[in-house]
Amino acid sequence: MKTRLMALLLVALLALTLAGCASDSPSPSPGNNNNNNNNNNQTPAAPPADEPITLRLEQFSGSGGNEDTLKEMLSKFNVIHPNITVELQTFGYDDYFTQLQTKVVGGNAADVFELNFENFVSYASEGVLLDIGGRIGDTSGFNQTALDAFNYQGRQYGVPNSFSNVVLIYNKDLFDRAGEAYPTSAWTWAEMLAAAKSIRALDSSIFGLYRPISFHEFYKGVRQNGGSLMTDDMRQFTVNLPQNAETLETMIGWVNDSNVMPNDAQMGGMGDWDLFVSGRLGMIVTGIWAFGHYTENCDFAWDIAVEPGNTGKATHFFSNAYVVNNETKHPEAAAALVAFLAGSREATSIRVAASWELPPVTYSDILDAYLAISPPANRSAVFESLNYLCTPPVVKQQSEMQDIIAKHLGNALSGSMSAQDALDACQQELEQKINLN
Amino acid sequence: MKRLKSKHSFISALPFLAPSLAGLILFSLIPILASLAISVTGWSGMSRVSLFNGFFAFVQTHFIGLTNYLDIFSDGEVWRVLSHNAYFIILYLPLMLLLSLLVASILHHKSRAAGKYRVMYYIPVLTSWVAGALIWKWLLSPEYGLVNNILAFFGVDGPLWLQSEVWAMPSIVLASVWKDMGFYGMILLAGLTGINPEYYDAADIDGANRWRKYTRVTLPMLSPILFYVIMLSLINAFQLFPQIMIMTKNGDAGPNGATMVMVERIYKYAFRYGRMGYAAAYSWILFIVIFSFTALQNILQKRWVHYDS
Numbered sequence: 023m024k025t026r027l028m029a030l031l032l033v034a035l036l037a038l039t040l041a042g043c044a045s046d047s048p049s050p051s052p053g054n055n056n057n058n059n060n061n062n063n064q065t066p067a068a069p070p071a072d073e074p075i076t077l078r079l080e081q082f083s084g085s086g087g088n089e090d091t092l093k094e095m096l097s098k099f100n101v102i103h104p105n106i107t108v109e110l111q112t113f114g115y116d117d118y119f120t121q122l123q124t125k126v127v128g129g130n131a132a133d134v135f136e137l138n139f140e141n142f143v144s145y146a147s148e149g150v151l152l153d154i155g156g157r158i159g160d161t162s163g164f165n166q167t168a169l170d171a172f173n174y175q176g177r178q179y180g181v182p183n184s185f186s187n188v189v190l191i192y193n194k195d196l197f198d199r200a201g202e203a204y205p206t207s208a209w210t211w212a213e214m215l216a217a218a219k220s221i222r223a224l225d226s227s228i229f230g231l232y233r234p235i236s237f238h239e240f241y242k243g244v245r246q247n248g249g250s251l252m253t254d255d256m257r258q259f260t261v262n263l264p265q266n267a268e269t270l271e272t273m274i275g276w277v278n279d280s281n282v283m284p285n286d287a288q289m290g291g292m293g294d295w296d297l298f299v300s301g302r303l304g305m306i307v308t309g310i311w312a313f314g315h316y317t318e319n320c321d322f323a324w325d326i327a328v329e330p331g332n333t334g335k336a337t338h339f340f341s342n343a344y345v346v347n348n349e350t351k352h353p354e355a356a357a358a359l360v361a362f363l364a365g366s367r368e369a370t371s372i373r374v375a376a377s378w379e380l381p382p383v384t385y386s387d388i389l390d391a392y393l394a395i396s397p398p399a400n401r402s403a404v405f406e407s408l409n410y411l412c413t414p415p416v417v418k419q420q421s422e423m424q425d426i427i428a429k430h431l432g433n434a435l436s437g438s439m440s441a442q443d444a445l446d447a448c449q450q451e452l453e454q455k456i457n458l459n
Numbered sequence: 460m461k462r463l464k465s466k467h468s469f470i471s472a473l474p475f476l477a478p479s480l481a482g483l484i485l486f487s488l489i490p491i492l493a494s495l496a497i498s499v500t501g502w503s504g505m506s507r508v509s510l511f512n513g514f515f516a517f518v519q520t521h522f523i524g525l526t527n528y529l530d531i532f533s534d535g536e537v538w539r540v541l542s543h544n545a546y547f548i549i550l551y552l553p554l555m556l557l558l559s560l561l562v563a564s565i566l567h568h569k570s571r572a573a574g575k576y577r578v579m580y581y582i583p584v585l586t587s588w589v590a591g592a593l594i595w596k597w598l599l600s601p602e603y604g605l606v607n608n609i610l611a612f613f614g615v616d617g618p619l620w621l622q623s624e625v626w627a628m629p630s631i632v633l634a635s636v637w638k639d640m641g642f643y644g645m646i647l648l649a650g651l652t653g654i655n656p657e658y659y660d661a662a663d664i665d666g667a668n669r670w671r672k673y674t675r676v677t678l679p680m681l682s683p684i685l686f687y688v689i690m691l692s693l694i695n696a697f698q699l700f701p702q703i704m705i706m707t708k709n710g711d712a713g714p715n716g717a718t719m720v721m722v723e724r725i726y727k728y729a730f731r732y733g734r735m736g737y738a739a740a741y742s743w744i745l746f747i748v749i750f751s752f753t754a755l756q757n758i759l760q761k762r763w764v765h766y767d768s
Contacts (some may be wrong), residue, residue, distance in 0.1 A: 120730055129507045144733050148506040286622050287601040349507070418503075422732035425711060433715050438624070454534070 075355050076107045078132035082118040083184060083342045083379075087314075091376040095369040099362050106355050126150050133350040134359055137180060139171055139341045140424075143416050146174035152346040153177040157357035164365055167411055168382040172343045180343035181364040184379040187407045188242075188338040190214075190330065191298070191312065191398070192305045194323040196221050196228065205305070207328035207406060211246075211272060214305065214330045218282035221304035230282035232294050233307040235273055235435050237424045238414065242338055243269045245412045246331030251427075252415040259452045261427070262445040269332075270434055270441040277435065309340065310404055314377050317397055326398040328407050339411040341382070380404070419456050426451050497739040498527055504735025527740035537744065540719050543628065547720065548696045550632040555639055555692060556685075562644030567651045580641035588638070592705035595634040596621065621706055627713040631702055638702075639695075643688050650684030651677070682764045690756055697749050698722050721745045 084092040089112050096108050111132070113121060119141060125131040126145070137145060145151055155178035161169060165185065172180035190205055197204055200220040205213070218230025233239055241251050249265035252258065260266075276283040289297070295312060297303045299319045307329055316324060329337050344360040346353060363369050367388065370381035374392045381388060393401050417423055430448035434441045473480075493510060500521035502508070508517050531537050562580050566573055583591060598605050599620035607617030618626045654677065662672045678685075700722040703712060712719040712727075725745065729738035 123505060123730060126505060127508055129509065144503070144505060148503060150506055287619060290600055290603040291597070419732055419734070422727075422734075425727070425731075428711065429716055436624070436714055438715070 072105050074105050074107070075352050076109060077134060077350075077352060077356055077359060078109045078111070079134045079359065080111045080113065080122070080132040081136035081342075081344070082113050082115045083136060085112050085114045088376060088378045091372060091378055092363075094372050095363055098366075098368040098372070099359060102362070103355070103358065106359070108359065129349065131347045131349070133347050133352060133356045134344055135347065136183070136342055137345050139339075139343075140414070140416065140420050142172055142180060142343065142345075143174060144418055144420060145345070146177075146179045147418055150348050151179040152348045152350065152353055152356075153179060154181070154346050154353075154357045154360060157354060158361040158365075161365070163383050163385060165382045165384055165408075167339065167408075167413075168341050171339070171341055171413060172345075180345040181360050182341045182343045182382040183364040184373065185339065185341035185382050186310050186379040187340070187404065187411060188307060188309050188329060189326045189403055189407055190305055190307055190328070191316065191324060191326050193298070193301065193303065193320075194325055195301070196224065196304045196322075200224055200304075204325065205327040205330070207403065209327065209330040211330055211332045215276070215280065215282065218276070218304060219280055222280070222282045225302075228302050228304070229284050229288075229297070230280075230304045231276060231307075232283055232297060232303055232305070233273070233276070234294070235270075235277070235431050237427045237431070238338065239273070239307070240270065240427065240431055241414050242336050242412060243273055245336035246329075246334055247272075248333045256415060256417070257458055259449055259456070259458075261452060262442065262449040264442075267442040267445050270431065270445065272332075274435050274441065278437065309338070311379055313398065324397060325400050326403050327400065328403050328410070331410075335410040336412040337407045337410045339413050417456055417458060423452065423456050426455065494739045494742060497736055498743050499524060499740075500736040501526070502736045503733040504729055504738070505733050521736070523736070527737050528744070530737070531740055531744065536719075536724075537741070539716075540721055540724055541748065543718065544697055544699065544720050546628055547632060547635075547699055548693065550629060551635055551696055552689070552692060554632065555636050555643060556688070558636060558640040559643035559647055559688070562640055563647035563651055566644065566648050577645075580644055582641070583638045584642040584645075586638070588701040589705055591638055592634060592702045595630070595637070595702075596706050599630050599633075622714060624714045624717045627707065627717040631699075631706060631718055634702055634706065635699070639692065643692060646688055647681065647684060650681045653684075654680045679765045683766055686756075686760050686764045690753060693752060693756070694749055697745065697752075700726065721748075 079096075081092070089110075092110065092112075096110060099108065100106070118136075122131065122135065131150070158178070158181055164182070168182040168185045169178075172178065172182060190209075192205055194204065197217070200217070200223070202217040202220055205217070214231065220230075221228060222230040244250060244263075244266045247265050247269040249260075249263045249269060251261050251266070253260055277285050284297070294303075294306060294308070295315060298306045298308075299316065301320075301322050328335065344364060346356040346360060350356050365381075365383055367385065370383050370385065370388050371391065373379070373381045374388055377395060380392070383389075389405070393405075395401065415423070427448055430444045430451070433439055433447075434444035439447075489510065493514075496514070496518050500518055501523045502517075502521045508514070566577055566580070599607075601607055601617065601619045601622060604617075604620070606620070610617040620626050620630045658676045658680065659672060662676055667675065699720050703718050703720060703723050704726075707713045707718055712723055721741070722745070725738045725741045728734045728741060
């Protein structure tokens with residue numbers, strides 16, 4: 023009898039455990055989320071200004087050195103909103119999106135979290151983000167390209183907190199040794215290749231150029247050559263256009279024909295930045311977020327120029343934005359935090375002082391402060407490049423599309439098929455697998 | 460076993476089973492059933508869901524029937540992926556069996572160094588896959604790696620290993636065999652020590668040489684253990700995953716997808732491509748494949764496994 027009683031007790035305990043999991047989630051079912059969005063546009067009950075509020079903020083862009091900068095911004099935020107406590111958690115970029123997905127599915131996402139441009143549409147289209155357009159105040163001070171990037175179907179789901187572009191960074195010492203003139207904004211691929219060749223000729227371990235055959239470099243490369251990967255309305259892929267194939271052939275030629283750019287075996291697992299810092303690379307096309315690292319680690323003179331194109335110019339646009347969880351209990355406070363971190367004079371001037379990418383604002387005093395920092399001496403090339411920003415094709419199946427394109431680029435690079443054949447195969451696989459509706 | 464047959468004693472046993480039963484239900488049975496439900500939805504895996512609150516309604520709103528399964532088979536990718544799994548197994552299984560038998564035989568000889576060897580062969584088993592895979596990635600680096608440098612010493616121009624479509628999978632096999640042979644060797648060693656020495660004495664009297672003793676006594680007596688090892692390694696081989704994610708560049712499954720395998724696909728679809736329903740369907744297909752192979756082995760074992768009774 024005793025054992026039976028004990029058995030019943032334990033079974034009851036088990037049932038309780040299961041029930042405990044259940045009672046944890048007073049959520050609306052996912053189907054309701056879109057309705058929530060609409061409701062949230064109506065006037066929410068604004069909390070009294072002195073009510074203590076705790077917000078969770080999770081982000082990745084501050085990892086690797088800039089978390090203290092972010093904390094400094096948050097302390098300024100607390101001066102204005104003493105009642106809001108912000109719990110900051112920082113993740114490395116590699117882990118960030120996996121943990122975010124788990125939290126969103128489990129209904130445990132932070133009140134405010136960060137998304138990059140490439141992942142933004144996936145989340146915006148799932149109805150997990152709050153439309154904060156009406157809650158962030160005056161947005162006229164923002165760079166409009168950056169702000170519009172986080173507008174999905176007419177709703178402002180995110181506010182960019184930083185953005186960056188890509189420039190040509192070159193080793194002045196190697197240019198001097200090779201007797202080549204420094205790059206200018208008038209350069210095209212032809213001048214770049216000529217200089218790269220004479221730098222490559224200096225020594226068998228010295229390379230002229232690094233610009234990987236990757237999805238990002240390719241979509242930009244085809245823009246520099248008058249092509250594109252998708253039609254403007256993003257309804258159709260145009261990966262196998264002849265000018266795209268020509269672009270790919272040229273890029274592959276830098277590796278396989280002139281070998282001004284090292285192939286994978288020659289890199290031997292070394293990072294591209296490390297190759298530049300080691301003084302064995304003449305030119306690298308990379309992001310402006312490299313400035314801090316190069317200033318600290320390069321023991322040679324370097325400068326920047328607007329990236330050379332072929333028939334036209336184009337440069338990358340990268341941006342990270344803060345978004346608000348659709349289920350937050352404090353939409354007003356969360357939106358205030360987002361607006362402050364992204365666009366306030368206080369936060370943006372702290373960002374500039376720390377050389378932490380570019381603030382997405384157009385305040386001239388703050389941008390002047392950015393220009394005053396050297397190296398690189400030709401910092402204005404960063405702003406000149408803004409005239410040529412091109413955004414990548416963005417679809418809901420973003421990562422899948424990028425992996426497919428990268429795979430076919432790899433096939434062309436390995437020489438197992440021609441550039442045109444690889445892009446034809448790529449076009450076919452994309453049409454089959456990527457849903458563009 | 461007999462005692463458990465009555466209802467009463469099952470109830471008495473329940474309290475002792477409950478802790479592991481709870482774990483089994485919570486972390487295995489419920490997720491398995493949920494994945495079956497998710498496999499008939501078009502859920503992205505990026506929106507809110509609760510198992511205990513409106514799960515049925517969730518499945519209903521995202522329901523797309525057998526579309527995921529049909530898509531998987533009409534796409535054709537799954538055949539290519541399965542062929543990669545098969546290729547891995549064909550290379551891996553014989554090599555692994557041969558080497559772990561060798562390991563077991565070496566350790567079976569009671570030499571003074573046996574203890575040291577045992578540690579040596581077992582260290583890779585204890586090493587985490589991340590560390591092990593990184594070491595192999597370095598060893599197989601085409602220009603600077605140890606393997607190609609040794610080959611170059613003998614005048615052989617080594618392949619590009621992980622960066623070559625042909626050699627990528629064999630590279631993964633090499634690392635896997637290195638990692639696993641200690642483990643399976645240890646199991647086979649237990650089998651070897653369990654063989655009654657009287658059989659060898661009898662064989663000696665009959666005048667059998669070493670080779671005959673090995674093929675006629677050792678292998679048949681070892682067959683139940685060999686069967687266990689093959690079963691286990693086959694299931695593990697189908698679930699091949701960490702070495703591929705770490706050893707191929709950015710986890711992109713090798714040049715031209717040469718090392719795309721089932722679990723790698725499931726992971727990519729679920730956590731990188733935002734297609735959780737598709738990934739769930741993929742994992743059920745993997746389950747059916749593993750299940751049929753295991754069942755087939757169970758049937759075939761009657762032909763070659765000898766149970767000593």
